[in-house]
Amino acid sequence: MQIQASDDEIYQRDPVRDREGEGDGVILHDGRLGAVFPAELFRPEAAAIQGGGTGRGEAVFLSATRKTEAGEEEVALVLRHFRRGGLLGRMLGDRYIRNGLARSRPVREWRLMRELRRQGLPVPAPVAVRVAPRGLIYRGDLITERLEGAVPLADLLEAGNASLTLWEWVGATIARFHAAGAWHADLNVRNILVDDASGIWLIDWDRGRLGVRRAGPLRANLRRLRRSLDKEVKSHPAGSNTALLERSIHEGWPALERGYYRGAGNG
Numbered sequence: 723m724q725i726q727a728s729d730d731e732i733y734q735r736d737p738v739r740d741r742e743g744e745g746d747g748v749i750l751h752d753g754r755l756g757a758v759f760p761a762e763l764f765r766p767e768a769a770a771i772q773g774g775g776t777g778r779g780e781a782v783f784l785s786a787t788r789k790t791e792a793g794e795e796e797v798a799l800v801l802r803h804f805r806r807g808g809l810l811g812r813m814l815g816d817r818y819i820r821n822g823l824a825r826s827r828p829v830r831e832w833r834l835m836r837e838l839r840r841q842g843l844p845v846p847a848p849v850a851v852r853v854a855p856r857g858l859i860y861r862g863d864l865i866t867e868r869l870e871g872a873v874p875l876a877d878l879l880e881a882g883n884a885s886l887t888l889w890e891w892v893g894a895t896i897a898r899f900h901a902a903g904a905w906h907a908d909l910n911v912r913n914i915l916v917d918d919a920s921g922i923w924l925i926d927w928d929r930g931r932l933g934v935r936r937a938g939p940l941r942a943n944l945r946r947l948r949r950s951l952d953k954e955v956k957s958h959p960a961g962s963n964t965a966l967l968e969r970s971i972h973e974g975w976p977a978l979e980r981g982y983y984r985g986a987g988n989g
Contacts, residue, residue: 728836736761736852747854748823750832754849755788755797763801764852764863783868798868799849804828804861804928817859826853828862831928835866838932841902844895844923869923872915876954879911879974882966888920889974890981895922896943897985905934909943910950944982948975 736747751759763786781802787794804827805816823829832851839845846866854861875892878884892914899906906913907929915923934940951971958964 728833732757732759734759734761736764736854747852749850749852750823750829751850752836752848754847755786759850760786761852763799763850763865798870800846800866800868802864802866802926804863816861818862820855820858820860823853826860826862827928828853828864831864831930834927834930834932838899838902838904838927843899843902843904844921845927846923846925866925869915869917869925871918872921872923874912875914875916876911878916879951879954879967879970880958880963882963882970884970884974886974886977888916889977890984891920892922893978893981893983894985895924896947897982899924900940900943901986903933903935905931905939906943907931909947911947911954912950914947944979951975 730752732751732753734749734751736749749759749761749764763784781800784799784801785796786799788797803816804818806814806818818827820826828851832848835845835848839847846869849865849867851865852863875884878888896909906924906927908926909924913924913926915925917923955964955968955971958967
């Protein structure tokens with residue numbers, strides 16, 4: 723299901739040269755940082771970098787100012803540069819074949835996240851996307867609002883701080899997305915964030931889809947998540963609290979499934 727452009731999308735030309743010296747890109751945003759998006763935010767070396775992220779994409783934390791009725795306020799953001807994984811990643815890195823702006827992976831993820839937000843599903847607010855073409859290829863970036871205080875589920879598991887109730891909430895949250903036909907292409911233990919109020923969020927919707935109703939692909943999401951948990955155990959440093967992590971997963975996974983099937987109306 724391809725999500726169409728909405729009336730509140732704002733296009734602007736990108737005056738910022740990309741990391742290869744190429745300009746004449748396109749920025750798509752929703753106006754929350756003003757009618758003209760501050761394009762310099764797509765240059766992490768010039769932004770107020772506060773930290774980093776993990777995963778295939780290069781993620782940095784930064785901040786910006788937006789105007790409100792009460793004045794100005796700081797907003798915490800995450801900038802993620804799109805980069806391929808696997809064998810293609812080793813060959814092509816951050817380059818993608820051009821096939822039109824609407825079909826570019828950054829724009830598709832931005833529009834998907836906006837639609838998920840409209841449906842009340844817990845994903846970070848997408849702020850802006852940038853596509854920088856060069857010849858037959860393009861590079862891209864996505865900026866979202868940062869979930870202050872949120873940490874990957876993996877961190878809580880490693881610290882032994884994931885209760886069975888939290889596992890159930892994770893399962894119920896995944897069920898909400900699946901009930902809406904939302905399919906995550908890389909559902910793993912580091913793309914699930916838990917905030918200070920134990921709210922569950924799913925991030926990194928690159929290659930995700932809406933309109934998936936068949937049980938097979940949706941249940942495959944759960945199997946992928948389970949594999950990521952097993953991988954987390956195998957990648958744990960020797961001599962660390964691997965036994966604690968294994969026990970947490972062994973006890974928690976049935977609770978996650980219980981929350982999922984209850985959320986799906988089958989429990």
